[in-house]
Amino acid sequence: MPSFSASLCRPGPTTRSWAYRDPANLTVLGRAALLLGADPKMVLDKLFEPVKKAAPDLRDIHLATGQLALDKGDFPLAAKIFEDALKRFKEDADLQFGLARALMSGSRPQALRALETALDLNPKHIPAKLLLADHLVDAEEYEEAETLLKEILAVNVRQPEAWAYRAVMAHLRNEPAKETQCRNDALRHYTxxxxxxxxxxxxxxxxxxxxxxxxxxxxxxxxxxxxxxxxxxxxxxxxxxxxxxxxxxxxxxxxxxxxxxxxxxxxxxxxxxxxKFVALTNAHFILRMESREAKVYGPRVLALLTRAHDTLTQKYGVKLEQQTIVEIFTEQKDFGVRTFGMPDNPGFLGVCFGRLITANSPASARGHASNWEATLWHEFCHVITLTLTKNKMPRWLSEGISVYEERQASPAWGQVMNPRYREMILGDELTAVGDLSGAFLTPKSPLHLQFAYYESSLVVQFIVEKFGMAKLRAILADLAAGKEINAILASNTEPLEKLEEDFEKYAQSLAKQLAPGLDFEKPKGIAGLMAMPGLATPEGTVPLPPATPLGPDGKPLVDPLKLHPKNFYILNQQARRLMSEKKFAEAKAPLLKLVENYPTQIGGDSALWLLAQVHRELKETTEERAVLTKLAALDADSVDAYQRLIELAAESKDWPVVAENARRYLAVNPLVPQPHRWLARASEELKRPAEAIAAYQTVLLLDPPDPAEMHFRLA
Missing domain, CATH: 1.25.40.10 (Tetratricopeptide repeat domain)
Structure with a gap:
C-alpha cells in the first residue's frame, strides 16, 4: 500500500476532499510531501515540474524547487533556479536570500552581494540576517556578529539559531558557562x-x-x-x-x-x-595514492614528508602522537569531493585538516604546473601548527606560518615580493592584522586572495624578526590554552594597534626595497598592458592614452626610454618589442638593466627568462646557462629552465648539474619520463648505481618509446 506522503504526489479519489489542483495548492502539496518523507524525485517530477511549466510566474514554485536543491546540496542547480527566478521577480528578498545561500560555499563575494540586496529589499529579513551572522562568525568579526544577533533577538527572543551562534562564539572564546547557557536558551522552547x-x-x-x-x-x-x-x-x-x-x-x-x-x-x-589506492607507510605517515603514481614517485613523497617532519617537529618542539594521513588525487574532482564535499575545486593545491592532508596530483595540473614538494611542505606545516594549538588558530596565522616556512625551507618556495604586491602595499591595500582572516573569505579577486597569503606570511616574518621565534611558539601555546588571538598578540608582542602600525611600516619598507634602482610608476598606455610580467593581464583592461606623442606611422616621436630610462614597465615593453622584431642583440640592453636592478624576478615573463632566450638566439651558450642557473635557483616551477639546463649540462657532461635539475623537474612533474631518464643517466655517470637503477625502472613504468634501451641500461 503506498505511503501517505507518496499519495500526496498522486492526488486521486481517496484524497479528493483536499486535492486542490491549482498550481499554488500543488506547490504546497509538494512541500508537505517532502516534509512527510516523500521521494524528492517523485515530488519534483509529479508536482513541482508540472507546476513550473503551467505557471512559470508563480513565485512560490521557484522558492520550493530552489529550496529542494539547497536541501540536497546541489548548490549550482539552486543558484541557477534562483537566478532564473530573479529575472521574473527582480525585487524579491526571499529569492535573493536563496541565491545567497546557494553561492555562499562557492562564491562568497557574490553571495554577500545577494545578501546585501535581500536586506536592502527587506531590512527585517531574519533568515538573511542569520546568514550574514554566519558569515561574520566565519570572518572572525565577532563583535559585528553579536550586534546583528541582538537585532534578531529583539524581533524574536526565541530565535534558536541566534542563540546557537552565540554558543559558537562563546565556545571559540573559551567561555564554557556562557556556551552552555546560550545552548540552553536555543533549546528552551524545543528541548x-x-x-x-x-x-x-x-x-x-x-x-x-x-x-x-x-x-x-x-x-x-x-x-x-x-x-x-x-x-x-x-x-x-x-x-x-x-x-x-x-x-x-x-x-x-x-x-x-x-x-x-x-x-x-x-x-x-x-x-x-x-x-583502489595503495598505501605507503613509515613511522610518521600513511600515504595513499593511485597505484601507478605510487610506484612512480611515492617514495619521493614519503622522503619529502619525512624531511618536513624532522625539520618542523624539531623547530616547533612538538611530538606527533599519530601518523599523518596524506591522500593524493589524480583527478581534481575527486580532490574536491574529499576536501569540500563537491567536485568543484576553488583553486586549492592541497588542504590540511589536522591529521589529514589532501592534495592534487601533478597529473591534475593540466597546464598549470606547480611544485608538489612545496605544496606538501606547506600542508605539513599546518599539521604542526594545528596540533600545537589544538586546532584553535585563526586562518591567517595558520596560512602565514606555512608560507613563511616554505621560504625558510627553500629560496625558490613560498611567495615573494613582486611589483603587484609592491603596488598593493604602497597603495594602502594592506589588511589590518586583526582583520586578516576575513581577507581569505571575501577577496576582491584571485590576486587579492594570494596577497592575503603573502601578507599573512609577512606578519609572521615580522614577528619572528622583531620578537623572536620563541614568541611565535608562545603565541601558539596561548592559542591552545583557548586565549583570544588579539590579546595573545598584545601579550607576546605589543598592543595590537602598535603592532599593526609597525607592521605596516615594515611591509612598506620591504616593498620599497624591491628593485630600488627601477621606477615602478606605470606610464600611460602601459598600465593595462604591463600590470606585472609573469601574471595574466586582468580581463577588460583598457590601455590608457599614450604618454608620448605619436607620429604619422603610429610610433612614438620620442623614445619612451629616453624619457623614462629606469622604468620597469617601459624596459619590459622595449625588450619584448625588440625580441618580436628579432633584434635580439638590441634587446639585451633593457633586459640586462632589468636583471641588474631586479635579479630576483621569476616567472615565464621575467627578465631572466627573456634574457636567456636572447642568449640562446644569439648562440651565447655560456651566458644562457649562467642566466638559467640563476633563474632555476629562484623559481620552483620553471620546468622549461630545468629542461634547458639539463640539455646544456649534458652536452658538456656536467652530470651533477644534470642530476640537480632533473630532481628540480621531478618536484614539479614526476609523471613524464624525461627527468627520470636524465637522472638515471647522471646517476650512472656519477657512479650511483642504486639511484640509477631506480630511475631507469621508473622510466619503464612511464611507457617510454624505447624500452629496449632502458632494459639495456639496467642490464
Missing part, C-alpha cells in the same frame, strides 16, 4: 531540537575544531537518530579526524536514507576510487 547542536557543531568544524564539532553532532543525534544533516556532518568530521571506519559507515547510512543528497552521493562514489 530536543537536533538542528541547534548540528548548527553549533557545524560552525566549530568549519573552524577546524572537528573533535568538538563531532561531539555536538552526537548530541544532535541523541535527540533524533534519523537527523541526516547531523549524521553526514559527523561522518565528515570523523573522516577528517582519521576515524575512517565509522566515518565511511555513516556516509553510506546517509546515502541509503537519502539517495538524492548530492554530498553523500559524491563521497560514496569517491569511496570506489579511494579503495
Amino acid at each position: 530536543n531540537n537536533p538542528a541547534v547542536d548540528h548548527l553549533i557543531g557545524r560552525k566549530l568544524s568549519q573552524k577546524y575544531r572537528f573533535a568538538e564539532g563531532a561531539a555536538y553532532q552526537r548530541r544532535a543525534l541523541k535527540f533524533d537518530a534519523s537527523y541526516l544533516p547531523a549524521k553526514f556532518q559527523l561522518a565528515q568530521d570523523l573522516l577528517r579526524l582519521g576515524a575512517e571506519e565509522e566515518g565511511w559507515k555513516l556516509v553510506n547510512d546517509v546515502h541509503e536514507a537519502d539517495g538524492y543528497d548530492v554530498n553523500a552521493y559524491n563521497l560514496v562514489t569517491l569511496r570506489d576510487t579511494t579503495e
Whole structure:
C-alpha cells in the first residue's frame, strides 16, 4: 500500500476532499510531501515540474524547487533556479536570500552581494540576517556578529539559531558557562531540537575544531537518530579526524536514507576510487595514492614528508602522537569531493585538516604546473601548527606560518615580493592584522586572495624578526590554552594597534626595497598592458592614452626610454618589442638593466627568462646557462629552465648539474619520463648505481618509446 506522503504526489479519489489542483495548492502539496518523507524525485517530477511549466510566474514554485536543491546540496542547480527566478521577480528578498545561500560555499563575494540586496529589499529579513551572522562568525568579526544577533533577538527572543551562534562564539572564546547557557536558551522552547547542536557543531568544524564539532553532532543525534544533516556532518568530521571506519559507515547510512543528497552521493562514489589506492607507510605517515603514481614517485613523497617532519617537529618542539594521513588525487574532482564535499575545486593545491592532508596530483595540473614538494611542505606545516594549538588558530596565522616556512625551507618556495604586491602595499591595500582572516573569505579577486597569503606570511616574518621565534611558539601555546588571538598578540608582542602600525611600516619598507634602482610608476598606455610580467593581464583592461606623442606611422616621436630610462614597465615593453622584431642583440640592453636592478624576478615573463632566450638566439651558450642557473635557483616551477639546463649540462657532461635539475623537474612533474631518464643517466655517470637503477625502472613504468634501451641500461 503506498505511503501517505507518496499519495500526496498522486492526488486521486481517496484524497479528493483536499486535492486542490491549482498550481499554488500543488506547490504546497509538494512541500508537505517532502516534509512527510516523500521521494524528492517523485515530488519534483509529479508536482513541482508540472507546476513550473503551467505557471512559470508563480513565485512560490521557484522558492520550493530552489529550496529542494539547497536541501540536497546541489548548490549550482539552486543558484541557477534562483537566478532564473530573479529575472521574473527582480525585487524579491526571499529569492535573493536563496541565491545567497546557494553561492555562499562557492562564491562568497557574490553571495554577500545577494545578501546585501535581500536586506536592502527587506531590512527585517531574519533568515538573511542569520546568514550574514554566519558569515561574520566565519570572518572572525565577532563583535559585528553579536550586534546583528541582538537585532534578531529583539524581533524574536526565541530565535534558536541566534542563540546557537552565540554558543559558537562563546565556545571559540573559551567561555564554557556562557556556551552552555546560550545552548540552553536555543533549546528552551524545543528541548530536543537536533538542528541547534548540528548548527553549533557545524560552525566549530568549519573552524577546524572537528573533535568538538563531532561531539555536538552526537548530541544532535541523541535527540533524533534519523537527523541526516547531523549524521553526514559527523561522518565528515570523523573522516577528517582519521576515524575512517565509522566515518565511511555513516556516509553510506546517509546515502541509503537519502539517495538524492548530492554530498553523500559524491563521497560514496569517491569511496570506489579511494579503495583502489595503495598505501605507503613509515613511522610518521600513511600515504595513499593511485597505484601507478605510487610506484612512480611515492617514495619521493614519503622522503619529502619525512624531511618536513624532522625539520618542523624539531623547530616547533612538538611530538606527533599519530601518523599523518596524506591522500593524493589524480583527478581534481575527486580532490574536491574529499576536501569540500563537491567536485568543484576553488583553486586549492592541497588542504590540511589536522591529521589529514589532501592534495592534487601533478597529473591534475593540466597546464598549470606547480611544485608538489612545496605544496606538501606547506600542508605539513599546518599539521604542526594545528596540533600545537589544538586546532584553535585563526586562518591567517595558520596560512602565514606555512608560507613563511616554505621560504625558510627553500629560496625558490613560498611567495615573494613582486611589483603587484609592491603596488598593493604602497597603495594602502594592506589588511589590518586583526582583520586578516576575513581577507581569505571575501577577496576582491584571485590576486587579492594570494596577497592575503603573502601578507599573512609577512606578519609572521615580522614577528619572528622583531620578537623572536620563541614568541611565535608562545603565541601558539596561548592559542591552545583557548586565549583570544588579539590579546595573545598584545601579550607576546605589543598592543595590537602598535603592532599593526609597525607592521605596516615594515611591509612598506620591504616593498620599497624591491628593485630600488627601477621606477615602478606605470606610464600611460602601459598600465593595462604591463600590470606585472609573469601574471595574466586582468580581463577588460583598457590601455590608457599614450604618454608620448605619436607620429604619422603610429610610433612614438620620442623614445619612451629616453624619457623614462629606469622604468620597469617601459624596459619590459622595449625588450619584448625588440625580441618580436628579432633584434635580439638590441634587446639585451633593457633586459640586462632589468636583471641588474631586479635579479630576483621569476616567472615565464621575467627578465631572466627573456634574457636567456636572447642568449640562446644569439648562440651565447655560456651566458644562457649562467642566466638559467640563476633563474632555476629562484623559481620552483620553471620546468622549461630545468629542461634547458639539463640539455646544456649534458652536452658538456656536467652530470651533477644534470642530476640537480632533473630532481628540480621531478618536484614539479614526476609523471613524464624525461627527468627520470636524465637522472638515471647522471646517476650512472656519477657512479650511483642504486639511484640509477631506480630511475631507469621508473622510466619503464612511464611507457617510454624505447624500452629496449632502458632494459639495456639496467642490464
